[in-house]
Amino acid sequence: MINRLELNWKLDGFVDEQRYYCSEIAIDPLNPPLPKAILASDVRTYTDTAIDTGKTYYVAVGSVKNGVEKISDEITVSTGDAYFNDVDLLIVADTEANSYIDHSNNARTITKRGSMWLEMHDGKKCIKFNGSSYVSGNTTNGSLISAISALSTGDYTIEIIAAYPAAQTGGARLWEIGTEDANRTAILPAGSGFGGELLLNNSVKATYSNIYFDSVLRNHTLMRKDGITAYYVDGIKIAQTTDAINISADRITIGAALVFNGPLLGWMHALRITNAARYSETGFTPDSEFQKF
Numbered sequence: 402m403i404n405r406l407e408l409n410w411k412l413d414g415f416v417d418e419q420r421y422y423c424s425e426i427a428i429d430p431l432n433p434p435l436p437k438a439i440l441a442s443d444v445r446t447y448t449d450t451a452i453d454t455g456k457t458y459y460v461a462v463g464s465v466k467n468g469v470e471k472i473s474d475e476i477t478v479s480t481g482d483a484y485f486n487d488v489d490l491l492i493v494a495d496t497e498a499n500s501y502i503d504h505s506n507n508a509r510t511i512t513k514r515g516s517m518w519l520e521m522h523d524g525k526k527c528i529k530f531n532g533s534s535y536v537s538g539n540t541t542n543g544s545l546i547s548a549i550s551a552l553s554t555g556d557y558t559i560e561i562i563a564a565y566p567a568a569q570t571g572g573a574r575l576w577e578i579g580t581e582d583a584n585r586t587a588i589l590p591a592g593s594g595f596g597g598e599l600l601l602n603n604s605v606k607a608t609y610s611n612i613y614f615d616s617v618l619r620n621h622t623l624m625r626k627d628g629i630t631a632y633y634v635d636g637i638k639i640a641q642t643t644d645a646i647n648i649s650a651d652r653i654t655i656g657a658a659l660v661f662n663g664p665l666l667g668w669m670h671a672l673r674i675t676n677a678a679r680y681s682e683t684g685f686t687p688d689s690e691f692q693k694f
Contacts, residue, residue, distance in 0.1 A: 403450055404452040404480065405448055405450050406423070406448070406449040406450075406452045406458070406460070406480075407447075407448050407449075408421075408447045408448075408449070408460065408462075409445060409446045409447075410446075410462055410473070411445065412464060415442065415466070416442050416464040416465060417442060417465050417466050417467070418439055418442055418464075418465050419439075419440040419442065419462055419464050419465070420438070420440070420462070420463040420464075420470070421436055421437050421440055421449070421462055422434060422436055422437060422459075422460065422461045422462070422472070423449060423458050424458065424459045425457070425458060426459065427475065428461050428472070428475050430461075430472040430475075433472060437449065452480055453480065453483075454480050454482075454483050455480060455482055455484070456479075456480050456483075457477060457479050458477070458478045458479075458480065459476075459477055460475065460476050460478055461473050461474070461475045461476070479692060481692050481694045482688075482691070482692040482694065484675050485505075485506075485692065486506070487676045488506070488674070488675050488676075489505060489507065489549055489550050489675065489676050490503055490505055490507070490509065490547055490653065490672070490674040491504040491505040491671075491672075491673050491674075491691060492504070492511060492545070492547075492655075492669075492671060492672045492673075493670070493690075493691055494525070494527050494670050494671065501513055509548050510547070511545055511546070511547050512545065512547065513545060514545070514546060514657075515543040515544060516531055517529060517530055517531065517543035517544075517656070520668075522564065522616070522670075523616065523617060523618040524618075525562075526670065527668035527669060527670045528545075528668065528669045528670075529668055530544070530656040530665045530667055530668070530669065531543050531664075531666065532573070532664050532666025532667070543664065544655060544664070545654070545655040545656060546653070547652060547653055548651060548652050549651055549653050550651065551648060551649050551650065552578070552625075552648040552676075553647055553649070554645060554646070554647050554648075555625075556624075556627070556676075556678040557624070557625050557674065557677070557678070558623075558624045558673075558674070558675040558677065558678055558679040558680065559576070559578075559586075559622070559623045559674050559675075560621070560622045560671075560673045560674075560688075561575050561576060561621050561655070561669060561671070561673075562618055562619070562620050562669065562691075563575055563667055563669045564613075564615075564616050564617055564618045564619065564667055564668045565613070565614065565616070565665065565668075566614060566616040566666065566667065569589075569590050569665065573589065573657075573664060573666065574587050574589055574656070574657060574658050575621055575656075576653055576654065576672065577600075577653070577657075577658050578653045578654075579648065579649075579650030579652075586600065586601050586630075586646075586648055587599075587600040587658070588600075588623060588632060590613070599623070599632050599640055601630065601646055606630075606644070607632065607641060609632070609639045609640045616668075618670055619635050620633075620634070620636070620689075621633075621634055622634075622636070622680070622687060624678055624679070624680060625644055625678065626678035627682075628643060629641055629642070629644065630642055630643075630644035631682060633680075633684070633687075635687060636680070636684050636685040637684060638682075638683070638684055653674070655669065655672060671690070671691045
């Protein structure tokens with residue numbers, strides 16, 4: 402299938418020519434880039450087939466008369482996720498009907514456990530976890546549970562867009578894969594009596610000082626690439642460790658631990674698991690939204 406971007410527009414009056422602009426950075430109308438195409442004066446549609454998947458394009462059309470150019474308002478076009486076929490689980494807070502389903506090709510069932518609700522936070526629709534206390538076997542704390550494919554020993558990227566307002570209690574998890582007694586991976590924000598911890602295989606593999614108790618939504622990413630697992634916040638590396646662990650567990654708990662304590666007080670806008678290393682290991686600009694295609 403050929404990627405294509407189809408445009409149509411209206412234009413009042415007569416012009417000498419039109420210019421089609423398509424850039425991967427925002428277009429400055431006072432200093433525009435070279436046009437991608439020069440169009441005749443009567444054209445009102447255009448199809449661009451030189452488009453890549455997984456990118457964001459900034460598009461505008463200029464009209465020229467007597468050597469003077471006027472450029473239209475810019476529009477932004479996303480062409481989907483280049484890694485979408487590698488996405489194993491995708492949850493995005495939206496409507497009540499859409500927030501607790503898997504938008505990946507696997508279309509898994511998401512189990513809601515305990516109390517949680519949807520609300521706007523930091524400009525985005527979010528699932529609110531209420532941080533209620535939890536003991537083993539209790540089903541009243543708010544969390545989400547889903548089956549996943551075992552991460553095994555390969556590369557992966559786990560991302561959650563989340564926020565929390567204060568130090569957590571009871572070793573709160575943003576998420577945890579596996580159980581306390583099996584191969585697992587988890588991220589613990591710093592809390593009362595706890596430092597920030599990256600847990601692998603039931604032991605602390607990396608610690609960090611967490612400075613994000615400000616209720617601001619951030620991208621928290623755990624990525625394993627070529628035997629190194631690193632934790633990033635908004636693309637900035639916080640901690641890393643060598644990692645050859647075979648993660649055989651095949652389910653994830655979001656907002657709590659599965660069979661221990663760890664209820665999260667905070668908000669989640671989205672979570673995505675990709676069976677590939679999406680980003681540069683040295684640092685990156687994470688996706689601000691997770692595409693559903």
